[in-house]
Amino acid sequence: MKADIIFYNGKINTLDPENPQATAVAIKDGKFIAVADDKTVMQHVEDKTKVVDLHGKTTIPGINDSHTHLIRGGLNYNLELRWDGVPSLADALRMLKEQVDRTPHPQWVRVVGGWTEQQFAERRMPTLEEINAIAPDTPVFILHLYDRALMNGAALRAVGYDKNTPNPPGGEIQKDEQGNPTGLILATPNATILYATLGKGPKLSYEEALNSTKHFMRELNRFGITSVIDAGGGSQNYPDDYKVIDELHKNDELTVRVAYNLFTQKPKEEYEDFNEWIKEVELFQGDDMYRHNGAGEMLVYSAADFEDFLQPRPDLPETMEQELEKVVQLLVKNRWPFRLHATYNESITRFLNVFEKVNKEIPFDGLHWIFDHAETIDERNIERVKALGGGIAIQHRMAYQGEYFVDRYGAKAAEHTPPVKKILQMDVPVGGGTDATRVASYNPWIGIYWLSTGKTVGGERIYSDETILDRQTVLGLYTKGSSWFSNEQGKKGEIKVGQLADLTVLDRDYFKVDQEEIKQIEADLTVVNGKIVYAKGDFSNESPAPLPILPDWSPTKSYNGYYPGSNNLSLGESVQGKNGKDMAKARAMAQAQNQFIHACIGSCNVHGHNHNVARLSNIPVTNYTSFWGTLGCSCFSF
16 A cells, blocks of 8 residues: 655654554555554655655654643634743733733733743732733733632723622622722632633634634644543533534644533533433534544533632532432433543542442443543542543643642642552553643643653642653553543554554654753644644744734734744744754754743842843843843843
């Protein structure tokens, strides 16, 4: 059989135990037809075969995020200013000011998750005073994880919050001594107030949402993501909010495979939601690029154990068991896989009581079901999950909230949040994911770093040598392991003859780089279904055509995702048009500079200079190739 495309001269880690290493692959009709050495694979060449030299680079199966929110994230990506990976609060505030200046009335500037103050050199959040000074007239909404949002005065006016606005159940609109809202809204611990407030802002048009979703998928491709399982989400209604992803699929414009779960949207009417969807949606309907995957992660609202570690663990209402049992009976009877948001072991115990009761009446009998998150699950409950044939999808939420967890529950408890090594030892399926875009970043390499080093994004080590995992095992969770969670085990996750042809070529050797460099890994080349969907560096000539960015004022146009930005936007205009070797050199230079920029905190003991004065000035101190920025920190001039 002759190939459509061949990749050779690589260092390929296949994750196939029967054939763990190769140098070349051949692909035909979106599947691997040969995985071997160069000479063997080249037997599949014909005149029409495209041949790509991998330049000896480390190549792995495409990354599969077992729990994310691509559909909702795509609808909003071009609206959002991302602080993911930004190294200092001063930089974040500079970006905010720049975006405020370019955002037209009545649009908002939104920073929606993916960051924590622990990543900043200053180790603090922005203040309401700073935000109001930057944006006196443009509404600004800044979401921090699922615990709070910061709103300026213009945003409060836009949503109509005043001294007469009551607190919703489980939420707080903080007010000053005169009873006026300060701009801080809190989940205590119910995050519904955060969702509801964000939902009051202007939305993208349908055409802009199509464009936004394509850009978000390309941003995921930047990190080697080729598949995701979309876990639904708050304010994500079926079928209305799925029209954009449906159209992109019909037009063959998806660059990420999507398996989607349906998330109930009507408190106290959850059974009615799922009963109606079971009639309308055929189980697993779709194809290998876009398909249905079951129910969840919300099954009933009474089972929502919110993961705000700044707040005490919530007690679930007494009605939970009755409401959950009714929905789970319906799902199991109709053989719908399901997943359930489950943070705390106390909640998991009650959920399992319900599942075991249903199983006695209607056997699960191999039905795939999932606990999402499970940070504090204990060994006894892991045994119960295994007995019922379930799996556990984990995400790097602790990389963003580990410090909060330690403060509340202690360092010893944090070592097993979640107890991934124990879960694997007990032979329960585990899939790696991100829970992006609101509670954590969509960058999977943060999760891979977290599991293999035991560290948060702020650098605090919360896991011991006994609980961290080796790099090969971690990689397996984000590729092969995740396939179980969409009932596609044996179909994807390995570079193996007969499996779907998804792979990523990394810009550095994941297995050899220093542990801190893991966080900086990106793809040089990403392949989905045998097609190149993302390319840079040595492969720049293979890059798909640039996408326009809509609307014109979008933050994506200036910053384009995870810091310092994708598609080489972070390197400035001068880099555009360079050849692959020059591009790779410029990229490496930028990354080297980023390791030293803002490495200091506060005022320098020698010069006493003020970093914020420098960074927030109009002088181009963040152009690190110019006079002012050449030393990495330009505050010396102030």
